[in-house]
Amino acid sequence: MTTAASSFTGQAAAAASEPDLAHPTGKTPGGVGRGSARYRRLTPYLFLLIPVGLLLLLTYTPVVNMFWYSVTDWDGLDKTKNFIGAENYVEVFTDPENLRVFYVSLFYVVGSFVQMALALYFATILSAKIRFKNMWKGILFFPYLINGVAIGLIFLNFLKPGGGLDTVLMNTGLESLIHQWTGDPDIANYSLAAVSVWRYTGLTFVMFLGAIQSINSEIYEAAALDGANRWDEFWHIILPSIRPIVGLAFILGISGSLSVFEIPFVMTNGANGTETFVIRTVWMAFERNMVGLASAMAVVLLIFVLLVTWLQRRLVPEEEVDLT
Amino acid sequence: MFPQKRRTRLMAFAAASSLLALTAACSGGAGDDEGNDDGTPSGELTVLTWRTDLVEDGTFDEYVETFKAKYPEVTEVNVEGVTDYEGTVKTRMNTDDYGDVLAIPGSVTPDQLPDFFEPLGDQAEMEKEYRWLNDKSFEGKSYGIPVVGNVQGILYNKRIWEEAGVTEFPTNPQEFLDDLQAIKDSGAASVAPLYTNYKDSWALSQWEGWRGAVTANPDYVNEMTQTDTPWTEESDSGVIDGTIYDAVAQGLTEADPTTTDWEGSKRMIGVGEVATMVLGSWAIPQMAAAGEAAGADPSDIAYMPTPSQVDGKFHTVAGGDYNLGINVNSKNKATARAWIDWFNHESGFSEAQVGLSPLIDGPVPAALEGFMSEVELITMNPAPEGKESLFADIDTASGIVTTDPKYRLSLIDDARSGARTKEQIFDDLNSKWAEGRADAGA
Numbered sequence: 001m002t003t004a005a006s007s008f009t010g011q012a013a014a015a016a017s018e019p020d021l022a023h024p025t026g027k028t029p030g031g032v033g034r035g036s037a038r039y040r041r042l043t044p045y046l047f048l049l050i051p052v053g054l055l056l057l058l059t060y061t062p063v064v065n066m067f068w069y070s071v072t073d074w075d076g077l078d079k080t081k082n083f084i085g086a087e088n089y090v091e092v093f094t095d096p097e098n099l100r101v102f103y104v105s106l107f108y109v110v111g112s113f114v115q116m117a118l119a120l121y122f123a124t125i126l127s128a129k130i131r132f133k134n135m136w137k138g139i140l141f142f143p144y145l146i147n148g149v150a151i152g153l154i155f156l157n158f159l160k161p162g163g164g165l166d167t168v169l170m171n172t173g174l175e176s177l178i179h180q181w182t183g184d185p186d187i188a189n190y191s192l193a194a195v196s197v198w199r200y201t202g203l204t205f206v207m208f209l210g211a212i213q214s215i216n217s218e219i220y221e222a223a224a225l226d227g228a229n230r231w232d233e234f235w236h237i238i239l240p241s242i243r244p245i246v247g248l249a250f251i252l253g254i255s256g257s258l259s260v261f262e263i264p265f266v267m268t269n270g271a272n273g274t275e276t277f278v279i280r281t282v283w284m285a286f287e288r289n290m291v292g293l294a295s296a297m298a299v300v301l302l303i304f305v306l307l308v309t310w311l312q313r314r315l316v317p318e319e320e321v322d323l324t
Numbered sequence: 325m326f327p328q329k330r331r332t333r334l335m336a337f338a339a340a341s342s343l344l345a346l347t348a349a350c351s352g353g354a355g356d357d358e359g360n361d362d363g364t365p366s367g368e369l370t371v372l373t374w375r376t377d378l379v380e381d382g383t384f385d386e387y388v389e390t391f392k393a394k395y396p397e398v399t400e401v402n403v404e405g406v407t408d409y410e411g412t413v414k415t416r417m418n419t420d421d422y423g424d425v426l427a428i429p430g431s432v433t434p435d436q437l438p439d440f441f442e443p444l445g446d447q448a449e450m451e452k453e454y455r456w457l458n459d460k461s462f463e464g465k466s467y468g469i470p471v472v473g474n475v476q477g478i479l480y481n482k483r484i485w486e487e488a489g490v491t492e493f494p495t496n497p498q499e500f501l502d503d504l505q506a507i508k509d510s511g512a513a514s515v516a517p518l519y520t521n522y523k524d525s526w527a528l529s530q531w532e533g534w535r536g537a538v539t540a541n542p543d544y545v546n547e548m549t550q551t552d553t554p555w556t557e558e559s560d561s562g563v564i565d566g567t568i569y570d571a572v573a574q575g576l577t578e579a580d581p582t583t584t585d586w587e588g589s590k591r592m593i594g595v596g597e598v599a600t601m602v603l604g605s606w607a608i609p610q611m612a613a614a615g616e617a618a619g620a621d622p623s624d625i626a627y628m629p630t631p632s633q634v635d636g637k638f639h640t641v642a643g644g645d646y647n648l649g650i651n652v653n654s655k656n657k658a659t660a661r662a663w664i665d666w667f668n669h670e671s672g673f674s675e676a677q678v679g680l681s682p683l684i685d686g687p688v689p690a691a692l693e694g695f696m697s698e699v700e701l702i703t704m705n706p707a708p709e710g711k712e713s714l715f716a717d718i719d720t721a722s723g724i725v726t727t728d729p730k731y732r733l734s735l736i737d738d739a740r741s742g743a744r745t746k747e748q749i750f751d752d753l754n755s756k757w758a759e760g761r762a763d764a765g766a
Binding site: 075156185272 | 411414415417418431432433436439440522523524525579580581582583720723725728730733737740741
């Protein structure tokens with residue numbers, strides 16, 4: 001409301017002084033046209049100004065700073081930052097404890113394949129004509145809408161000794177399967193990866209379903225006339241049509257596996273052999289006060305994700321899908 | 325006239341001004357304090373505190389009222405309770421705007437103190453009045469005064485220990501373990517005889533408080549820099565980590581350490597589901613309050629010394645909690661100093677927190693009187709001149725970092741799985757320490 005009022009008075013004031021300010025040379029109608037055309041050309045840039053300005057301020061400047069910190073020994077506080085070259089990067093790749101976190105990522109990579117398989121399975125089923133389709137979709141997608149920290153807390157209580165899962169197993173006579181789900185170092189990473197799969201399957205599912213539903217129904221009809229069964233339809237129509245989306249899910253899966261954070265951070269705080277790359281980076285920066293090394297780790301993660309994306313683009317080119 | 329033209333011009337202005345406002349917001353904020361550098365306390369003061377609970381329950385409002393009553397020219401005291409104090413304040417210290425009075429974060433190293441904090445006086449002079457100034461002093465100047473002194477030992481639920489038939493303080497680590505076993509056998513503590521707080525791992529660092537008390541050696545930490553093998557059966561470090569290992573290996577701790585819960589543990593020890601935790605004396609009021617809220621008797625919470633005797637006496641290390649310091653960029657240092665002095669002398673904070681007063685002749689709180697009559701206080705000696713940062717350097721270079729709970733987490737992992745014996749762990753720690761000493765040039 002206030003902006004409207006002030007722009008109105010602003011207009012009045014501007015109108016009063018307009019002839020002197022904008023056209024000191026006189027009344028040339030052509031000048032007005034040129035001016036407004038110039039402003040019109042400027043308009044999109046003005047619209048870009050604020051978002052790009054915010055991006056520069058809040059994303060690109062910190063990233064540039066991060067590159068600078070990564071070659072210093074800064075502790076996050078000191079007034080002086082000593083340049084130490086590539087020492088931090090050497091440390092990232094030589095400290096065995098830093099390398100172990102990549103091994104933990106493998107659990108999540110495997111998890112992301114399971115997640116894609118599950119999502120494809122549900123998407124295929126729900127692309128057929130079935131009752132209460134939207135309800136099933138909602139149920140499957142819902143976990144993705146829950147905040148990651150909340151999911152961590154939910155599963156913390158579900159998996160703790162004597163918690164929900166143990167109770168279910170006890171009541172169904174499967175006591176022998178009860179484990180310390182996050183306490184047993186041999187199982188902890190599987191448990192956490194499973195929680196991650198539970199959370200993200202919904203998103204992958206919706207991506208797949210959207211792609212499947214965009215397939216022209218005439219193709220199915222034609223296939224049915226040719227005597228194709230459901231399996232043939234899946235293998236020869238659905239899968240090839242959604243290949244770019246599968247590729248996308250693949251990149252998201254790999255880069256997601258490298259940057260897993262919330263779930264293991266909330267559930268185990270990275271203890272018991274469940275430390276992931278990002279947990280270690282955060283710990284390095286804020287517990288060990290080695291901001292330089294932590295920045296180097298963050299840069300490495302960034303490069304890894306870029307590399308995976310590039311590799312994926314090379315291996316699975318985004319060709320036009322041709323079903324005829 | 326030409327509405328479009330003006331609108332775009334206005335928009336450009338709006339865009340530019342909002343960007344300006346954004347950048348201004350980042351650099352502004354400091355410099356609006358009124359006051360003077362010398363003379364009587366007056367004007368406005370900003371105090372940062374880690375005790376958000378005391379801000380919320382109004383305790384700080386009372387402090388501010390009393391302070392303003394004493395110094396009527398002080399117009400305003402803004403108390404900012406900061407959650408995640410260490411991390412937040414450390415980040416804020418990269419600007420000039422971190423309050424006038426604040427607790428010095430633990431990650432500030434002694435040689436950084438003069439960059440960020442105003443010297444409060446000569447250490448030798450101030451030591452006539454205050455205790456535990458070593459931590460936050462550098463080159464003879466003191467930069468902070470502790471708000472309260474803690475003693476280190478073991479927090480326990482007296483009722484549960486007595487129900488298990490243990491009425492005497494254990495005098496050595498083996499006796500301590502036997503007592504825990506007795507509690508386990510009696511079944512009184514349904515969750516655990518000893519709670520590790522493994523998940524909120526910082527609580528494991530509290531065991532560091534036993535250093536010096538085990539062998540009654542106020543130079544223990546300094547001597548760690550002189551040896552390649554700090555972890556032995558007899559040494560303080562060995563006793564501390566050995567006790568943790570044995571307690572975990574013998575099943576005297578909670579069944580699944582990865583699901584421990586700090587907030588919940590306060591209630592558990594209050595009502596007796598947990599019998600024992602190793603924490604500084606600062607934890608006593610919190611645990612008693614949580615127990616009381618759950619319907620238990622707050623006087624069940626009691627404190628015992630480190631289970632080790634030298635010449636038939638228990639010892640405990642006393643040291644300062646958070647230290648209050650003055651922002652070197654403060655515009656109102658006289659008032660800031662008045663707040664610190666008032667807080668230590670007149671606020672009654674240390675007694676209310678069941679701690680020792682930072683004043684040399686300060687009172688002993690009632691809850692610690694029994695404990696204090698049985699133990700001798702030790703104050704750890706400062707590092708010799710020129711070697712102030714040696715311990716930290718070795719600690720970091722070794723990759724162990726004794727103040728960081730990480731190595732204790734893996735110690736507990738190993739104790740549970742049996743992957744490594746105590747001796748193997750000690751050998752590993754000793755070899756890392758020796759490497760750290762070599763790297764740090766000790």
